[in-house]
Amino acid sequence: MRPDILNPLFAEISALKGVGTALARPLERLGLARAVDVAFHLPVAWIDRLIVDALDMRQAGRIVGTVLTPVDYKAGGGMRAPFRVHATDAAGNYVSLIYFGKNSGWPRKLLPLGERKFVSGRLELYGQDLQMVHPDHVLPVEEAASVPAREPVYRLSEGLSNNRMRDLVTQALERAPVLPEWIEPSLLAKRQWPGWHDALHMVHRQPDEALARERMAYDEIFAGQLALMLVRAAGRRRRGVPIAGDGRLRAMLKLPFAPTGAQRRATAEIDGDMAQGTPMLRLLQGDVGSGKTLVALMAMLNAVEAGRQAAMLAPTEILARQHFATLQKMLAGLPVTIAILTGREKGKVRESTLMGLADGSIDILVGTHAIFQEAVQYKALALAVIDEQHRFGVAQRMMLAAKAERAPHLLVMTATPIPRTLTLTHYGEMDVSRLDEMPPGRQPIETRVLSIDRVDEVIEALGRHVAGGGQAYWVCPLVEESEMSDQTAAEVRAETLRMRFGDAVALVHGRMKGPDKDAVMDGFARDVTKILVATTVIEVGVDVPNATLMIIEGADRFGLAQLHQLRGRVGRGDKASVCLLLRGNALSETARARLALMRETNDGFRIAEADLDLRGAGEVLGTRQSGDAEMKLATPEHLADMIDAARDDARLLIDRDGGLDSLRGQAARACLYLFERDAAVTLLRGG
Numbered sequence: 091m092r093p094d095i096l097n098p099l100f101a102e103i104s105a106l107k108g109v110g111t112a113l114a115r116p117l118e119r120l121g122l123a124r125a126v127d128v129a130f131h132l133p134v135a136w137i138d139r140l141i142v143d144a145l146d147m148r149q150a151g152r153i154v155g156t157v158l159t160p161v162d163y164k165a166g167g168g169m170r171a172p173f174r175v176h177a178t179d180a181a182g183n184y185v186s187l188i189y190f191g192k193n194s195g196w197p198r199k200l201l202p203l204g205e206r207k208f209v210s211g212r213l214e215l216y217g218q219d220l221q222m223v224h225p226d227h228v229l230p231v232e233e234a235a236s237v238p239a240r241e242p243v244y245r246l247s248e249g250l251s252n253n254r255m256r257d258l259v260t261q262a263l264e265r266a267p268v269l270p271e272w273i274e275p276s277l278l279a280k281r282q283w284p285g286w287h288d289a290l291h292m293v294h295r296q297p298d299e300a301l302a303r304e305r306m307a308y309d310e311i312f313a314g315q316l317a318l319m320l321v322r323a324a325g326r327r328r329r330g331v332p333i334a335g336d337g338r339l340r341a342m343l344k345l346p347f348a349p350t351g352a353q354r355r356a357t358a359e360i361d362g363d364m365a366q367g368t369p370m371l372r373l374l375q376g377d378v379g380s381g382k383t384l385v386a387l388m389a390m391l392n393a394v395e396a397g398r399q400a401a402m403l404a405p406t407e408i409l410a411r412q413h414f415a416t417l418q419k420m421l422a423g424l425p426v427t428i429a430i431l432t433g434r435e436k437g438k439v440r441e442s443t444l445m446g447l448a449d450g451s452i453d454i455l456v457g458t459h460a461i462f463q464e465a466v467q468y469k470a471l472a473l474a475v476i477d478e479q480h481r482f483g484v485a486q487r488m489m490l491a492a493k494a495e496r497a498p499h500l501l502v503m504t505a506t507p508i509p510r511t512l513t514l515t516h517y518g519e520m521d522v523s524r525l526d527e528m529p530p531g532r533q534p535i536e537t538r539v540l541s542i543d544r545v546d547e548v549i550e551a552l553g554r555h556v557a558g559g560g561q562a563y564w565v566c567p568l569v570e571e572s573e574m575s576d577q578t579a580a581e582v583r584a585e586t587l588r589m590r591f592g593d594a595v596a597l598v599h600g601r602m603k604g605p606d607k608d609a610v611m612d613g614f615a616r617d618v619t620k621i622l623v624a625t626t627v628i629e630v631g632v633d634v635p636n637a638t639l640m641i642i643e644g645a646d647r648f649g650l651a652q653l654h655q656l657r658g659r660v661g662r663g664d665k666a667s668v669c670l671l672l673r674g675n676a677l678s679e680t681a682r683a684r685l686a687l688m689r690e691t692n693d694g695f696r697i698a699e700a701d702l703d704l705r706g707a708g709e710v711l712g713t714r715q716s717g718d719a720e721m722k723l724a725t726p727e728h729l730a731d732m733i734d735a736a737r738d739d740a741r742l743l744i745d746r747d748g749g750l751d752s753l754r755g756q757a758a759r760a761c762l763y764l765f766e767r768d769a770a771v772t773l774l775r776g777g
């Protein structure tokens with residue numbers, strides 16, 4: 091349970107004064123649900139206010155505060171004309187205070203004629219006239235001192251003013267307790283960081299408080315690392331099944347190629363882990379096409395040789411079927427039984443698979459998340475492979491680890507080459523193997539960026555490509571966020587292409603029924619279909635080497651990682667491939683930078699680093715919605731700077747005090763709760 095001392099800070103936001111129904115929506119849009127969210131809603135900029143006796147043209151552009159006397163009103167002429175309050179300053183200079191909106195009662199009440207007021211706002215020069223649009227403060231003169239010269243600026247949303255936000259922050263800060271220190275004293279001294287309570291106040295009250303911000307970012311990173319170390323420690327306390335295959339099944343494999351050095355290294359590392367009595371927790375990182383499937387197969391055969399079972403989880407139905415087909419082909423002639431289980435296997439087929447798993451006659455199971463559900467009982471599950479394509483978070487990994495009495499060895503595969511800091515942030519509890527070497531003979535993919543205005547030329551090029559025996563993907567953009575509209579966009583595109591290419595065109599999208607999807611993918615794999623129009627359902631894993639042209643419509647709407655994944659669908663054989671990125675005409679800076687980078691490089695690691703800079707961690711990992719990746723306070727720079735220290739500190743603490751019982755351990759628990767790593771606390775022995 092959360093320590094009582096934190097309860098006021100974790101109160102619902104409605105507990106703050108002045109939060110009624112009118113603010114509910116704007117606060118929700120900003121993701122502010124509790125007082126603590128407000129306390130962690132840090133300023134994005136600072137206003138340096140000029141407090142003056144008299145206004146001056148040279149102050150234009152600045153936020154200026156001065157005493158004004160309203161002398162006249164001028165109501166707007168037409169519907170949209172603003173309401174103006176003419177006022178004079180102490181020296182008799184004129185300024186117009188401008189209010190938009192229908193209601194002129196409000197400025198009249200705020201600024202009665204002849205009554206001196208302290209007014210602050212951005213001073214603008216309109217021709218020769220001074221004006222202020224919607225002053226940020228209008229107060230009785232004696233309250234002028236309550237307006238700070240330096241004021242934090244917060245991210246806002248419609249219906250929520252900066253003043254109101256400042257007030258909410260003040261209230262939230264009052265709820266923040268003084269907490270015992272959890273940071274290692276020597277680190278705290280070296281970095282000259284303030285204590286947590288001071289830091290929290292400083293970041294909202296003083297600009298240039300880099301140290302206070304840094305400390306808070308550190309707390310967040312530390313909480314994350316500590317949680318992962320607890321997960322790791324809990325995993326290590328569980329008993330696993332030591333697995334040592336005799337190599338007889340591996341020797342029977344008839345591969346059309348030799349494994350790369352990287353594949354051999356990764357396999358050796360996995361064998362080493364699986365031989366231990368504590369369960370493996372290993373991340374296999376390798377760019378699209380680096381050959382992760384073979385490594386997974388080797389690990390699974392290791393389990394089967396030892397008389398145990400292995401299960402492989404794929405993120406989508408399509409990918410599960412593809413893995414199943416690939417593995418089945420590779421296993422041809424081997425005495426290994428493999429089965430598939432997804433939400434679609436029903437009735438008798440499902441029953442018999444469940445029985446086969448329970449009695450041990452099925453050696454390898456491939457499927458979607460269904461394979462780890464309650465009803466599925468394994469006779470001797472020794473290895474779980476998760477082809478996660480960055481969708482399987484820490485929480486899910488913990489759940490899986492808890493599934494069997496003897497925890498299965500866990501191999502997580504990720505196709506997005508993640509920068510090191512993110513690997514530590516999100517997989518810090520795992521050991522890492524990297525496939526940093528591509529299978530030989532790959533042709534680089536040539537990438538071009540074209541305006542959608544040139545779609546006719548693109549269709550011509552597509553025609554030549556198909557006439558030459560090639561196959562192609564045409565990916566349609568995400569329209570808004572509703573799947574229906576994606577589907578419509580793809581359907582419309584498919585129709586246009588059918589007018590020219592007829593039955594050579596097929597369409598696949600996320601809302602299609604499973605068997606229909608399979609039929610379409612199968613037609614494409616068998617080269618009956620030449621052009622596959624798709625939404626992003628083909629993002630992951632699909633492998634058709636003869637498809638060497640990738641057209642991505644609305645490419646500016648996709649993230650870098652996603653574009654890289656999509657592009658990875660081509661360039662899988664020994665033929666040269668081309669990727670055409672069709673962009674809209676109104677490009678943001680970020681979109682422009684992204685497309686330029688895609689044109690420039692095929693290097694997944696470079697793309698991932700850039701994606702992190704351009705878009706933030708959540709989007710690189712594809713977990714923004716789930717909240718798993720979100721850092722509230724720490725920036726990528728903070729991570730790069732401090733993750734090693736946080737990791738060492740967390741490890742040291744757990745080595746000394748695995749139950750977090752010492753004073754510092756107790757303090758660290760509070761830090762875990764502050765950043766909602768509660769789940770990790772439940773892993774503490776007795777805790």
Ligand code: ADP
Nearest residue numbers: 347348349350377378379380381382383384529
């Ligand atoms: P990933 O899952 O890492 O994206 P895959 O396992 O699907 O990559 O492998 C991509 C392609 O490379 C497959 O067609 C596979 O058969 C092939 N491949 C894998 N390893 C090798 C190798 N050592 N040499 C040549 N081709 C390989």
Ligand code: MG
Nearest residue numbers: 382383477631
């Ligand atoms: Mg794969």
